Amino acid sequence: MCKIVSEQVKLDLVRSGFVPKAEKSLWLGTFIDTENGFYKIPDNRINKMIHSIDGIISCLTWRKSVYVKKVASVVGQIISTYLVIGNLVYLMTKHLTIDVNTSASWYSYIKHSESSIEQLQFWKLYISEVNVKHFSVDESCHSIIYSDASDTGFGGYIVETPQNIAHGMWVESERSNSSTWKELSAAYESEINFLPPALHTNVDVLMDLLCESKADSTVKTYHAGFIRWKKWAVHS
Known part of the structure; x- marks a missing residue:
């Protein structure tokens, strides 16, 4: 790509009447x-x-x-x-x-x-x-999840454990939710499906544990952020 752009720049210079001298043109x-x-x-x-x-x-x-x-x-x-x-x-x-x-x-x-x-x-x-x-390496991504969802169900898996597949069907009350909610829920289900048993049985209280480990001001900030995200997810 860089070579293509440089050739285009050189061509523009030649067309404008400028004669570039290679031995004097140093990067x-x-x-x-x-x-x-x-x-x-x-x-x-x-x-x-x-x-x-x-x-x-x-x-x-x-x-x-x-x-x-x-x-x-x-x-x-x-x-x-x-x-x-x-x-x-x-x-x-x-x-x-x-x-x-x-x-x-x-x-x-x-x-x-x-x-x-x-x-x-x-x-x-x-x-x-x-x-x-x-180049700086972004190590914030620890797992890659492939997931998909339809009106009736969802499926997904984590790249590190491709032999394990999470899939399921939406209940009647979930089928009316937005496509964004379904896509995010599919990714969520794919991830928690491979948690260790000790964490899997307590997944519902993990958010509470996180909040309890933070200062009150931080909890309020997180809570407000979660509420905004929920509104966006439901209405998208």
């Missing part, structure tokens, strides 16, 4: 690997950062001082990786930033403190190792 954003679930800073940016750090270290070795603009450039390159690396970019550029801010002007040379040199060495050695961030 400065973030590399996203949707197959393996992570994103990282492109290698060209990492290589440029390491090259800039080597240049500063070389200047400090021979001249004992470095052009302040070079240091500011490296700090900017490091901080620009925040999306992937996180707050570490601020923590490990603190002394470099102090050195930049204490310079007389943008055209002056500065001497780095030992702490600043250590931070430069840190990024040179470890930038490639910390240059990856995995």
Whole structure:
């Protein structure tokens, strides 16, 4: 999909009379690997950062001082990786930033403190190792339930236990309820059908136990929420 969109953008540019130059068109954003679930800073940016750090270290070795603009450039390159690396970019550029801010002007040379040199060495050695961030995984879903309902009955099962199937028929008083109520009830029946016997026999009091374990204000909030949900389910 990304490739298709990029080709369309390129085609629009060409049609408008703009001639893109491939060797000068570099992606400065973030590399996203949707197959393996992570994103990282492109290698060209990492290589440029390491090259800039080597240049500063070389200047400090021979001249004992470095052009302040070079240091500011490296700090900017490091901080620009925040999306992937996180707050570490601020923590490990603190002394470099102090050195930049204490310079007389943008055209002056500065001497780095030992702490600043250590931070430069840190990024040179470890930038490639910390240059990856995995997509956050939503672990709020513990079970997947497939269920369905009709005017006369319901059926369903939990993916983890496909050999166990819950099914039943609606009683006369339930047949007039909305389709939403029937769908939700089918999922509910599918789930409680596989509870341990000790919980299954006490399923009706689980809500009371939950409420009793909460503060009064929390119980009132839950109760109001349940009432709103019930009204929506019945009338949907």
